[in-house]
Amino acid sequence: MSTENVYSIGKPDGEIDNDILRPVESFPTKLWWIAFALATTAMLVMWGIIGYSFKVGLGILGINNPVAWGFYIINFVFWVGIGHAGTLISAILYLFRQRWRTSINRAAEAMTIFAVMTAALFPLIHLGRPWMVFFIFPYPNERGPIWTNFKSPLLWDVFAIGTYFSVSLVFWYMGLVPDIATMRDRLTNMEPKTKLGKFLLGIKKITVRIMAIGWVGSAKTWLHYEKMVMVLAALSTPLVLSVHSIVSMDFATSVIPGWHATIFPPYFVAGAIYSGFAMVMTIMIISREVFQLKSYITMKHLENMALVILLTGMMVSFAYTIEFVVAAYSGNGVEQYVFKNRMGILDHASPYAWSFWIMFTCNVVSPHFMWFKKLRTNITVLFIISIVVNIGMWFERYVIVVTSLHRDYLPSSWDLYIPTWADYGVLIGAFGWFFFWYLLFVRALPSIAIAEVKADEAGDKLAKGFGH
């Protein structure tokens, strides 16, 4: 992956502003409205189901005694994983001076925020008594000697997700400040025709002014700003590794065969980046088409992301292999049974072998198309593979959660997990919730970091100028 500037937009700064802020400053298109309506409907269905389950109980879901975690936890791990790409791009790639990240980092970070918001829903709504969730926070209280259990990975989750969300949010917002200032400055040029327009513009002006927190763009400001971004990037970097490691410990610290594996933390991190990049790619391909940002999000970006997907895909495949090898090597019959059951190579039926083979095909086979330059520079192929990878990664969590639980130690307690309408409703609704926020974001804030693109562009010009 090249560290050179991948852009050569060759437009004046004002034009760049125009290009990037076009979706923010113009009225929404029909396509946006349709997408927004769909997302909102799905979201409302989800909230309806959540409300209903609050009222009557979790029995409306398909979970049962051996399989006490189902779609909710699968979705939780899936969405936390999705978020990782954003932080990786904005923090780690920043520290490594990967300049191609510039035009995608804003959207990827936004995706992180919304993915974590989606993910964080699930631990709450999967509780039997969500109104008692405050029991999980370690604050001084009068409930006697009972406090939170610091041995529990679920408690670690609370800290991990909480930290991750707050750091990501601050990082994202700080990155937005110069661009919001640009918006603020450009709003003065607008001339609303109607009274209502004037009123709304007034509100927008105030909001943007507050959000720009008095950004003046002086050299001193920039100096401080660059330092702060560096510090925040350094703070975020360990989170890329820690959050999904801790999520993986929900499984790894248990005694359940198929969960009880030391490889889980790195395996989950690789998987998270794998699925996160696939999601970024899906979104980027759509954005660059819809908002005509092809000169900002270039084929080079997509190709680089494709290479990350190839790499992390192979890491995930390696982890799968290790799991099986360890099971085979362990001499532990129960462990071996679980993996045979996953693959469906038993002398009796394995009801969930199909999910393993979906996962295998999507995650292990599909990234290898990325070896070929022709394929990884083909938008259609990339788009399909990005979606296929995410389907595979969702099923990876399905395999881990469901197949491990449905047949554990005592064959007498083995049972099936059959999701209900409520499970599917929340699965789809979570995407609605995510896209609800994302669609609002692309309409309200610049989805490409304008200042950074300009800086790169300027640096490029400078380099060229000095070079010749």
Place this chain on the structure above:
Amino acid sequence: MNANSEKGNMWRSVEAKERQKYEVEKASPNEFPAAVTELIEKGFNYSLDRKKFLTIMGASLSMAGINCAKQPAEKIVPYVFRPPEAQPGIPVHYATARVNHQGVLPILVKAREGKPIKIDGHDEHPVSKGAMTADGFAGIWELYDPDRLKTSAEKTSADFSDIDTATAIAKAVEIVKGASNVRVLSRASYSPSEKKAKSSFLRARGSRTQVVYDAGGNQAQLFAGEAKSYGSAIIPQYRFDKADLIVSIGADFLGTWITPEVYTKQHSSRRNPDKNMNRLVVAETMMSLTGANADTRFPISAGTHLVFALGLAKQLLSGSAYANNASVKKAVAPYTAEKTAAITGVDATQIKSIAKELKKKKGKSLVVAGGTNTLDGDLGSIQVVANLINSILGNDGKTIEHNVPLLEKGDFSSPAELAKLIDDMKNGNVDVLILDRANPVFDLPAESGIREAIKNVKNVIAIADHKDESASEANLVIAASHYLESWNDGYSSGVYSVAQPVIRPLFDTQSVGEIWLQLAGLDSNYYNFIKDDNAGSYLTGSLNIAFEKALSDGFFVARRGGSSSSRKFKAGALSSIKAPTEANSGLTLTLYESVQIGDGINGNNSYRHELPDPITKICWENFVAVSKADAQSNGWRLGDLLEVSREGRSIKAPIYIQPGLKDGSVALAIGYGHESIGSVGDGVGANAWTLAGFSKNGSTFDGLSVEIKKVESGYRTATTQRHHDMHGRGLVRHAPLSDYKENPKAGSIEHDLHLPGRGLYPVHDYSILAEGKGTYKWGMAIDLSKCTGCSACVISCYSENNIPVTGKDEVWRGREMSWMRIDRYFEGEIENPTAHFAPVMCQHCENAPCENVCPTNATQHSPEGLNDMAYNRCIGTRYCSDNCPFKVRRFNWFEQWEGKIADPAQYALNPDVTVRGRGVIEKCSFCVQRINEQRQMAKSEGRKIEEKDLKTACQQGCPADAIVFGDIGNKETMARAQWDLERGYRMLDEVNVHPRVKYLTRIINQG
């Protein structure tokens, strides 16, 4: 106050005006009578003259003297001075008995604040010794069944209207008085007083008035067989504890046959491999609980139980006292080992070898035969053959005690009399039919035509506790009380039991004894009747004192039995026996009684339906059990709904592929398929009596030739266990007795164990125990050699711990709430597998995986080693449930109680145990409420808890004494002794969770 009248039509606000309107509407229309001024002037009673005044005054005085409520002297009165034994919060136990058509079950009822909350066995009873079955425990919910008749009812035109029970009885008396042909159809009764009350009614109407029938047929068959073989209709006392070798031909004596609780206790007392262990051989069609516990089990084809018995008799005959008896010789002659083998499907060598074994155990063996599943249309025939075998072997008088029988005076009518009654009914010759707790429309074979016949009876009077199928056909339904609400007595095994009411009738009902007394025109005080007219014939000494003692003890030993001389077998009885001489062709059905539902009389009890069948683990349904080969050859798969038809009648039930069932044989449980018993039982399962045969020689339940076709697939059958293979994981360990004798650790599986203490977290510190600070180390040992899988413990646990029933759909989803379950695994060939049982409850692990993962610390280790659960602290992450290797934690998926429980079912709840709300995890607590109750008592008396005082509900419920609970930190206790046995192992010890439950390897006596 009427705002309108005071303020006219003025109002302050819209709300005020609306309110005014509402108040005006609400006011009584009679508030302002027309002649109000006249009334005010002259007074309310102005029209009352002196005569009228006196009339009303007199009536009022006399009415004040009449006590409207019936208030006999023996009724409970509110405490003015609280008796010392009645402490709020302290349970009171009453010794009483359940006396019904099954016999006499001595019970101890635990009452809290005047409400019975749990039924337990009566430990001091000389015969039962506290043994109980699931059936016995379930009675508590039948008392509080919201669908029970709350008052009597009368049919006017098409619909029933409620009338009070006293009126209903008066009406019944009127109806009976005017009628010429009155008949009574009734179930058996083992209460001398009830019988006597009834007989005073019957006496006036001739001996043929009453017909007594047996829906399941177990008892009637045994009485008939005994009468034929030995001349007197009794059920002897089978002494399973005295027999070294037991051979059962179809008799499910551990599950459903006669008194399974007593037999289980006796049998299990001989399942100690360190002492003289007995051996159980079972030949049967459908795998029963007894068959599943057999050391050797012979699956035989449906309809061939009699053949097997005859074949066995033939092998045993030579050299015996009956060897030269012509009738005997003639009867058994066709059934050579080879012939028997060809018909039944058992190997000829196996028949010979079992006969050889029996011959070695003369006088020390016991052969039992019979049961619903052996009724072949000739009542008692199989008993005659079994009696012959026992007489040949000299068991009669030794392992079969007949001098003091279990049940005597079996007043069952012959099948011919029943057939005659139905004919009479059909022909309109019966004016009044009184049904005494009988539901013939439901539980007589459809072939009998009872359903049509009952419509031709002018007046049907039903004494019933539910508006069941037969009561629905009645003109008058008299509501009968539950046995916990009634006085009664019972006589069984020479022991006279007095059954006392533990609570006043919840509804307007009367006990059956009272009802009969009134129908007979006698004084309705049943208590006096029992005490003064009956008890004297059983009790000795001063009646008042003896009765009082019998009341508080619950029983009085009137006669003691024991070994005696053998009876003379009447060989002539064999002459009428007709057994098949050829093997069946096509599909042959056998009908059997299930452990949980029995004959279906209590089909409205959700707990019975939720209790999984011990063998198949299916609940909320009966099913068509077929062999794997039959299913394959017909293309049937699990999830198919089959239609079973015989002679134009058919029923639909789901398929179950039953291991150990002969090809060509099909089995189906009776007792299901109620149409009208209540909101729980209606439509649950299919009524198998539809298919049964009926003749004047007896009903046919076995060997019915049927046709089966698939009608639907994708049918959801609720089961608590879908997987039956142990996968070699050594969960239920077992070993042959011979191996055990050489190596006490036989059957154990060596695992690469983790070293203790090598965990991430420190081990629990119990050093306080070592210092003798007066705490305990609770532990449990479960002897798998004794456990029969009967599930009495499960239902006892349900009752003790307020465990909710979830229903078929939820069980299908895998959400049953049982805190303990019986795991059942099959091992070996599918044609004849070995079944293994293990009760599994929370194992209270030392390294409990659930404790580490709970984010809120809701589940914690107690200083005594219990794994405690704080429901209030639980937020329902279910992580503990995921991480439990035993999967014994249960989650409340829905609210199970609030708004769900119908009055008066809430009274069955144990006030000592929290009722869990929606969204929390629950699990076995080792009955911590009992531990704490005993701890308090011990503390106040300055001593330690004594082992005999403390029993968990499952331990108390176990008729086999397989479960022992106690302080394993104390070397003196029984629990510790069991815990230290070399036979013990901990389930999943290789996971390093260190359970506090030890299982003792099942030892199988393979002879």
